Amino acid sequence: MHVIQQTFSVPYSYEVFFTTHLFDSGNPLLKNYLESQAANNLSKRLLVIADEGLIKHHPNLPAQIRHYCASVSGFELAGDILVIPGGEAVKNDMPLFYSLVDAIDQYSIDRHSFVIGMGGGAVLDLVGFAAAVSHRGVRHIRIPSTVLSQNDSGVGVKNGINYKGKKNFLGSFAPPAAVFNDAHLLTTLDPKDWRAGIAEAVKVALIKDAPFFEWLEANATALANGDLPLMQELVYRCAALHMAHIGGAGDPFESGSSRPLDFGHWSAHKLEQLSNFDLRHGEAVAIGMAVDSIYASLLGWLDQAAAVRIVKLLQQLQLPVYHPLMENKDGVPSPVIKGLEEFREHLGGRLTICLLKGIGVAAEVHVMDLTLLDKAVETVRSLS
Numbered sequence: 001m002h003v004i005q006q007t008f009s010v011p012y013s014y015e016v017f018f019t020t021h022l023f024d025s026g027n028p029l030l031k032n033y034l035e036s037q038a039a040n041n042l043s044k045r046l047l048v049i050a051d052e053g054l055i056k057h058h059p060n061l062p063a064q065i066r067h068y069c070a071s072v073s074g075f076e077l078a079g080d081i082l083v084i085p086g087g088e089a090v091k092n093d094m095p096l097f098y099s100l101v102d103a104i105d106q107y108s109i110d111r112h113s114f115v116i117g118m119g120g121g122a123v124l125d126l127v128g129f130a131a132a133v134s135h136r137g138v139r140h141i142r143i144p145s146t147v148l149s150q151n152d153s154g155v156g157v158k159n160g161i162n163y164k165g166k167k168n169f170l171g172s173f174a175p176p177a178a179v180f181n182d183a184h185l186l187t188t189l190d191p192k193d194w195r196a197g198i199a200e201a202v203k204v205a206l207i208k209d210a211p212f213f214e215w216l217e218a219n220a221t222a223l224a225n226g227d228l229p230l231m232q233e234l235v236y237r238c239a240a241l242h243m244a245h246i247g248g249a250g251d252p253f254e255s256g257s258s259r260p261l262d263f264g265h266w267s268a269h270k271l272e273q274l275s276n277f278d279l280r281h282g283e284a285v286a287i288g289m290a291v292d293s294i295y296a297s298l299l300g301w302l303d304q305a306a307a308v309r310i311v312k313l314l315q316q317l318q319l320p321v322y323h324p325l326m327e328n329k330d331g332v333p334s335p336v337i338k339g340l341e342e343f344r345e346h347l348g349g350r351l352t353i354c355l356l357k358g359i360g361v362a363a364e365v366h367v368m369d370l371t372l373l374d375k376a377v378e379t380v381r382s383l384s
Contacts, residue, residue: 012175016155016239018232022143022182023064031072033178034114038074044113045078047103049127051086051119054145057188075114078107088122088277091161091168100130104138111138114177118143120193121153121281125168128159132174139177145185147197147231148282151238152204155179157246166342167269181239183232194231195224195318196282201238202313203289207263208241210360213313220316263354263362264288267326270339274325286314290321290383295376296355299369306359311383322384326377333370334377340368 019029038044046069055061062081069077082103090096109115115138117127124142131140144154160171186194198216205213215237216223219230245261268284275284290311297307314321326334344351350366357363 012157014175014178016179016181016243018181018183018236020182020184022180022184023061023068025068025071030180031068034072034075037114037177039112042074042112044075045107045109046072046075046114046116047078047082047107047109048116048118049082049084049100049103049123051123051145052083053086054119054185055083058185078109078113079103084123084126086120086123088162088272088281090126091122094161097126097130097161100127101134104130104134109134109138111135113138115140116143117141118145119149120144120146121149124149124154125158125160125171128174128176129161129170129172132159132172137174140174142176142179143185144179144181146189146193147186147235148193148200149197150181150186151197151235152200152242154181155239155242165273167273181235183228183235186231186235187228191226192280192283194226196280196286198223198234198317199282199286199289199314199319201234202310202317203263203285204238204241204245204261206289206293206310206356206359207261207354207362208245208360209237210358212237212241213359217309217313217316220313224316224318261354263356264290264292266339266343266353267291267336270336270342271323271325274335275323279320279323283320286317286319287321287323287326287380290314290380291326291373291376292353292355294379294383295368295373296357298372298376298379299355299365301363302356302358306356308383310359311380315384320384322377322380327381328374337370337373 017029019027021027022030048065065081066077084096115127115131117124117140124144128140131138142154144150157173157175158171159174160168163169202216205216223230264285265288268288271284271287272279272281293302293307293310296302297304311321326336328334340351353365353368354362355365
């Protein structure tokens with residue numbers, strides 16, 4: 001028998017920048033980055049794809065982008081800025097996905113050019129996936145425009161779209177070339193979107209950083225009411241914890257079956273789908289965290305007072321902690337329970353659910369007791 005074995009590693013490096021008014025002519029941050037990436041004596045292209053909700057609230061942005069990019073040496077805009085719908089529905093729109101791939105082809109976006117995605121997490125997921133599968137991967141830059149995308153999804157390495165009702169069934173691990181978080185873009189968010197993004201900060205604090213959780217408790221009312229300087233600190237701390245996990249976990253592309261950053265998510269993904277995405281992702285995650293925290297206390301892992309404290313914080317942040325879809329009806333299990341099997345399939349191995357042993361202390365289980373889970377749902381309902 002003859003065997004030839006090949007082993008190699010590929011280093012990835014990218015930066016997350018924090019700024020305000022990114023496309024202001026007096027802000028050189030993006031210009032300096034692009035010019036540092038320019039190819040000698042070659043003019044490359046920038047294909048900008050923007051969330052229509054973002055453009056609606058910042059109608060002067062396309063003109064600002066065109067003016068700003070005209071001053072960047074070594075790059076030129078590829079045609080008009082593509083404005084596409086936002087929200088989770090775009091991840092179910094295969095014709096829209098193919099239209100982005102066609103645009104990358106039409107405008108000759110090669111592997112030395114950039115696709116720039118601007119918008120919420122769903123748009124960034126879609127744009128990143130289109131970039132990842134074109135030419136086996138063209139470089140993409142993310143400019144997140146929501147709290148959720150600036151502090152969590154937009155700074156990670158995953159892209160994806162939904163398929164046959166299954167969230168992120170089609171996707172890729174394709175790190176961005178860079179991420180630019182512009183705090184000014186958060187100022188026009190719907191209050192529900194503002195608060196929904198805070199849920200992911202609660203999540204990462206619960207599994208990794210007890211002092212951060214205490215900071216969230218101390219500032220919950222101001223955060224829920226739109227305090228921008230506090231939100232900037234929240235976004236930075238949350239993004240830093242997220243980035244540290246990606247680089248320090250030893251499994252950035254999730255080849256194993258453990259996803260500790262998905263605390264509260266097994267039910268959240270299913271809740272989003274079953275509610276026809278009336279529930280925002282962060283809202284569904286808040287419900288999932290409330291139920292899983294109470295479940296952990298019933299399991300004897302988490303102190304009951306701590307579990308109630310978690311639910312109280314979510315309520316102070318004006319996030320939902322309960323939804324009727326979580327209930328059993330007339331002896332028929334909640335349809336959300338199907339999310340456990342779908343979660344196992346998505347992980348590609350045995351079921352692995354992140355729970356809490358304390359605030360800031362995460363642990364994993366591979367089996368969920370459905371009787372205890374029903375009791376947890378009932379307890380959360382009574383607390384809500």
